[in-house]
Amino acid sequence: MKRWVAAVLLSLGLLSGCNQNSGPKRITIGVSFETLQTEYWVAGFEAIKAELKKRDIAVLEAIADGDANRQLEQVNNFIARGVDGIIAVPKDAKTIIPMIKAANAADIPIVLYNRPAGKTDAKSVAVVADNPGITKATVQYMCEQAKKSGKKHKALLLMGDLGDINAVGRRDGFESAVKEYSDIIEVVARVPTEWNQEKALAGVTNALQAHPDINFIFTSSDFLFPSIVAALKNADRYKRIGEEGHVLLGGFDGDPTAYQMLKDGYLDADGVQNVYFESEAAVQAVLDLKAGKSVPEVIRDPGFVIHQGNLNEMSPQMWGAQVKNAQAGK
């Protein structure tokens, strides 16, 4: 609601601004997000708007609330308004294709943020995180820590929704990393959480029940950390790094909870999607396409692994750290 009101006010402001300015027309970009249901999407949305503001580009905002039809209407509205470019987070790989085709027909560049389109001859650019790569690097770091301890480790993987391509990519990254360390890591439980905290809590509790000696846990998303922490606390296993009985912990996203756990010395490593890289790349890609420059079809965010060794150096690029600091500054 707030955002709608803001969008309407902003549009009115833009219109009145256009009337007063007799100079060159200000560039306008339409931004359509499928949802704002997780902190990650909110951070991405804010980062894109900040990037556009920095470049003095006007923005039209739209949130589809998980409805692909609504997203199609929103993109059509952008086209009807004659925007100079579109940045969209697709609901899924298939439903975005008609929207890309509509933008192509109107000769408006379109960039997909964080989720690629399915196979199509329609032209778009996708900026996506390297889910398997970032996860693999994170889990490799954890495995190295396990190796240093000289002990064998029993691992638990918390998976996301099996229908989500990002969740599957992270699962693949995890499996490929632990395979290289099969002499010291044994995966004793793989829990499908359907991205649900309560299922994650039950899953970790059950796995700890079956294997009380689990000492290596990786979650495919940081937002499941409260479930892991609650289950470990119930089993009296939540210990800082270096304390006797510490469970090696790793995650993916780079959210504020993970940042706090890193700072407090409980979390070993976290794979971070670089929201700032992705938003800057998306805006740059739209502008380059508009200027007729050639842009690769997929721009990959290499992300990075943040851990106790590089926390101070990398935290300015971790979106969760920025959100946490902004909250603390309020």
Next chain:
Amino acid sequence: MIETGSGKLSRVSLRYSSTLIFLAVPAIFSLLSPRFLAVNNLVNILIQSASTAIVATGMTFVLLTAGIDLSVGSVMFVSAVLAGKLALNGQPLWLATAAILLVGMLYGAFNAICVARLRIIPFIATLATLYFGRGLGLWLTETRAMNLPESILRIGSASIAGIPFPVWTLAFVVGVAHLILTRTSFGRQIYAMGNDADAARKAGVRTDRIKFAVYVISGFCAALGGLVSIAQLGAVSPTFGNQREFAAISAAVLGGVSLFGGRGAVLPGVLLGALLIQTIENGLVIANADPYIYPLVMSLIIFLAVMLDSLRNRMLRRSQPRIIRPFHE
């Protein structure tokens, strides 16, 4: 009617089909892993089922009147968000807890007004309030996860006389619901209304009042189920309670509650339904099953239970006059 021995056996086994499935599933898991039957694990299953069973108990009241409440997940979310905000602002825990239950009842009352006064079909009314609640909760939290004070987690892990808090709450809710449905005139009126609303009205039952009450009860139970959940999690994420309505409806239907109203019982039915769902999830983790088979096993067992239930209904309808009391009496 003359009945053969095998006919009698199949009738008895159909009548107790959900109980039989409930016994068969743990038996299979205990063969797959000896740890499954450990006392600690059984207590775990009970704790993990508590929230769903409580929400499903409230849902049962609504289903018995041939209604449905799709908004329970949103009630959990909104009430948890408001209570979380109070707790994070330094308000005492009792106030946050009371706020959760009050918000749940108010939300239920709003559903009740839509259904009983404005005569909106329950499916549509509660679908609208489902979206309203989720939107309201996201707006209030600005999609930020809330990590609640440590004191809330302490409630979740507290025990009285060696029995954990979630289990006490579950026992209390299921016990009171059972007594209301089986020992009070209000309970009998709910069944009567679910069987035939017109006949009940003609017999003097104030059906609007009954409708109002069941939606308030459902809202209250949803909020209490949410409280039991956040007391164990210590956090409220933007997806908290999402799709919980399906788990609650599944538990009720597995427990023998009819979606057409008038039939079913909280004890043992709904309780067994909720325990069965959790037992399957628990057993699959303990047996280190392939994550892809979770939904297959779950849907197979739900299908089996519902199919047996439908067979049982047909058979009983053929052999008995219509009744307006639960079967176990």
